[in-house]
Amino acid sequence: MRSAGFLGIGGQGIVFATTVLGGALYRLGYYVAQLQNYGASVRGGAVYGYVVFDEDEIVNPFIEELEVLVILHEQGRRRWENIVRKSKKIIYDKDLVKPVENGIPMSIAEEADKHGVYRALNMVALGIASRILGVKGIDEAVDEVLRSRKNYELNIKAYEIGLELAGRARI
Template identity: 35%
Template sequence: MKSIRILGIGGQGIAFSGWLLGYAATLSGLYASVHHSYGAEVRGGTVTSNILIDEKPIENPYRDVFDVYLVLHSFGWKNVDTDQEALIIADEDIAMKNSPSDIEISWKPFDKIAHEKRLPINMIALGYLAKIGVIEYTSLKKAVETRGKNIKENIMALDIGYNL
């Protein structure tokens, strides 16, 4: 089973990213569970998306430890369990503040690229998750194509992330 937690703030597309991973996994014949935690605000509040993917139906989707953390805003650090061994990927600009100093973090320039290329940060990060094997890249692309808006831009962003 793969477990991923994506953390950020409202407006970054965190919940949509988690949803897309689950949808892509379902398209590829796997089972997925995705649930989010957020406040009442539309933008600016902390958002956490928890994703589990497995070959069989998932026993319990509610957990507090994950194999992979993707941190896209410094607000997210309080929901990262640093006691357990995990792969932690974080944005080198917007997640640097308040980051834990005692653990290994894989810093990536998602936000920088998003600004330069005027592309959505979440799609660039999802492309990168496909690169490291969290999700099959073809299913992710198919998920974007069948359900997403701005398909061309999103695929472009996925490709950039996948080739990071």
Template identity: 30%
Template structure:
């Protein structure tokens, strides 16, 4: 079992209901468990199906079981499937050294659609996030997923990017093996490509 980048290693996965963030956290949790680590995956999905923000927390250690909540401002990395949600979560879990990986595709809140509120300018949003973290990966994950035929694969693309940024003691092969146990073979080709695309985007 490899030593962890940090003990405990705390990853927030956030986004909007329906983006597959709970699935991403489960894949990560199962892979880390199989690799021998102590894993706690906390999920929050109260009204998430109804368009709200949703968050999972993956906590990894080599010691005893951890609680389901990461202490405030102590996340090692934040993975966001939606750019606005990345900044929202930084308020609760960010610090100057946190690594942020975010999908660059906005999902417009209803209250913005209605003209009540404004969605921030994307460059301004990117700058603000960059100024609040140690490393920022601003990634066209939905675009990549569309190119693979299904926008829902953005979560697997982001998982690939997380693997490539050097924080996790895991190989893509280990994650693929776990995905293989959760999806039928017919869906695995697209999942493998999505994982590889994410890795490529984060290293390229």
């Protein structure tokens, strides 16, 4: 069973990024289970979302160790320390998150801002996770999911920046 997830803060679109990833993997024919944890506020509070997927039916989606974890905010990291401690490939924003042991710092927010896609920071994170997962056909599937939602142009641009960032970092 494979997995990927996102940690951040309310308003960053963590749940949406998780839903797009889940939707893309569903389109590719995988068994997918998606879970998220968020608060009652529109902005603020730790938010965590992840997807597990497999070619066989998923017995248990409640896991502590993720294969890929992208962290976009310190609040999320603090709240879910058990997940951060056990996950394998951890990428975190170097400005918004304090250094994570065994994690890879990246200028996610800075790059998003530079390219005018800060509003779609979550899609940059999704691009990073996608690239690291390296599932065959994932980019086309993500494109399809995003086409069915609002702000396609902005989202796909941000997603591609994420792909490139992860490519450059050679994770």
